[in-house]
Amino acid sequence: MMLTHAPYDATPDSPDYLSGNREDANKKIGHFPDMVAYTDKLIGKVIAKLEELKLRENTLVVIMGDNGTGSGTPSRFKGRDVTGGKGSSLIWGTHVPGIANWPGQLASGKVCADMIEAVDMLPTICEAAHVPVPAELKIDGRSFLPQLRGEKGNPKDALYVWYNPSGGASAKYEFAHDAHYKLYADGRFFDTVADDREKSPLKEAELSAEAKAAHTKFKALLAAHQGPRDDYFVKQTERFGGETGENADGVKKGKAAKKAAAAAPKVAPAKPNDTDPKVARFKERDADHDGKITYEEFQESIPDKKAAKERFESRDTNHDGSLTLEEFVGNAAKAK
Numbered sequence: 001m002m003l004t005h006a007p008y009d010a011t012p013d014s015p016d017y018l019s020g021n022r023e024d025a026n027k028k029i030g031h032f033p034d035m036v037a038y039t040d041k042l043i044g045k046v047i048a049k050l051e052e053l054k055l056r057e058n059t060l061v062v063i064m065g066d067n068g069t070g071s072g073t074p075s076r077f078k079g080r081d082v083t084g085g086k087g088s089s090l091i092w093g094t095h096v097p098g099i100a101n102w103p104g105q106l107a108s109g110k111v112c113a114d115m116i117e118a119v120d121m122l123p124t125i126c127e128a129a130h131v132p133v134p135a136e137l138k139i140d141g142r143s144f145l146p147q148l149r150g151e152k153g154n155p156k157d158a159l160y161v162w163y164n165p166s167g168g169a170s171a172k173y174e175f176a177h178d179a180h181y182k183l184y185a186d187g188r189f190f191d192t193v194a195d196d197r198e199k200s201p202l203k204e205a206e207l208s209a210e211a212k213a214a215h216t217k218f219k220a221l222l223a224a225h226q227g228p229r230d231d232y233f234v235k236q237t238e239r240f241g242g243e244t245g246e247n248a249d250g251v252k253k254g255k256a257a258k259k260a261a262a263a264a265p266k267v268a269p270a271k272p273n274d275t276d277p278k279v280a281r282f283k284e285r286d287a288d289h290d291g292k293i294t295y296e297e298f299q300e301s302i303p304d305k306k307a308a309k310e311r312f313e314s315r316d317t318n319h320d321g322s323l324t325l326e327e328f329v330g331n332a333a334k335a336k
Contacts, residue, residue, distance in 0.1 A: 001043065006070045011038040028193040032073055057103050060128050062121070065096030089163065089173040089184075091196055099149050102128075107150030114155035115179060116144045119316035124148075158214075160221050165240035169229050169315075169329075176218035181211060228278055228329065234314060278329040292322040 008030025012016045042065065050056040050254070069075055069084025076082070085092030098116065100106060105128075119141040126133050127143045146153035163173040174185040183192045186200045191211070207215060228234075283289075285297050299308035315327045 001039065003039040003042070004032060005068070006030075008032045008035060008070075008073075011035060013038055013041070029073060032070075032075075055164065058103040060100065060105070060125070062098070062100045064098040064118075064121075066118070068093040068096060087165075089161070089175060090198060091192055092160070102148075106148045110150060112147045113179065114144065114147055114153065116156070116157055117141075117159055120144050158217055158221055160225050162225065166237060167233060168237040170235050172224070176221040178214060178217075181214040181216055181218070183222065185222055189215055189218075235310070237314075279325065282325050282328045292324055293328060294322050298323065 010031045011034045014031055014034045032039045047056070047061070050059050050061075056164060068086045068088070068090075070086050070090065071084050071093075073084040074081060075084065085094075087093060101108075119139065120143065121141065122139060123133055123141045123143040124145050127145045133139065142154060144153060144154060144155070147155065158176055159176045160176050161173065164171050171185070176183050177192065180193050181192065182192050182198075188198075189204065189207075189211075190198045190200075191202060192198070202211060204215065282293065285293050285300070287297050295309070295312050297303055298312045302308035302311075312323070315323050317327055
């Protein structure tokens with residue numbers, strides 16, 4: 001379902017459905033409240049149809065957001081006024097509601113504080129359908145069906161996030177977090193309960209015992225995900241131009257976009273260091289130790305010369321016929 005979503009057009013239930021215009025939809029709030037109400041109505045229609053077809057008792061219904069509310073859009077959360085953070089790394093861009101219902105199968109009226117992520121949906125649905133996940137399929141997801149049934153389950157104690165809507169070799173945001181703390185790949189560490197807008201990074205020398213334990217856990221999780229992105233992913237790099245009514249960062253166009261961009265945390269790509277295995281590979285290929293890799297040096301260890309050429313050209317962002325360390329590991333900016 002593509003609701004709610006910018007532009008905030010009138011819904012069929014809006015009083016001005018036939019007379020409203022796109023200019024109104026692009027305003028800070030537009031018909032956002034109407035969209036929320038219409039979302040609820042459409043979900044009700046799906047449930048009614050399942051009941052009509054006598055399928056309700058045999059259907060697991062899951063409703064989950066794919067990102068935070070559009071940037072700049074005001075709403076309420078636990079009695080507090082908040083603004084949406086879609087496209088940002090704040091909890092207002094990544095923490096979304098999840099609701100599940102299955103009559104006779106799941107615990108009702110319960111709220112679970114365990115952390116789950118979208119990749120957990122596959123194993124959860126497979127377990128609900130009694131379909132085993134193939135052993136050879138390597139997945140990061142973990143079933144949360146036990147928690148839905150009111151059982152303890154096997155919840156994750158931290159999540160890893162690598163985000164770039166355009167794909168490619170470098171992350172726009174990369175961090176590890178739990179429900180209390182967050183550590184970015186560039187070293188910034190936050191208490192996201194006390195500082196959900198991430199204005200005041202914590203100093204490592206002043207951390208509490210709890211914060212230190214979280215920092216150590218996150219650091220290990222980030223290290224476990226070091227290394228280059230798969231080639232198939234890098235090759236699909238394509239500048240994300242944004243969806244209708246939004247800019248490339250998922251922010252509503254107009255004044256709200258400018259405010260959100262100014263407030264968004266600036267996260268620089270992690271710089272390569274000597275402990276990075278990619279740095280070691282760079283040094284191995286840099287035969288003359290001049291700090292650059294020529295195409296001849298690059299392709300020497302790759303049997304498939306066509307693939308070697310494609311990889312080399314995709315990394316040579318300034319098209320000078322050689323690769324710097326930053327280009328080799330994928331942290332160089334795209335050539336304009």
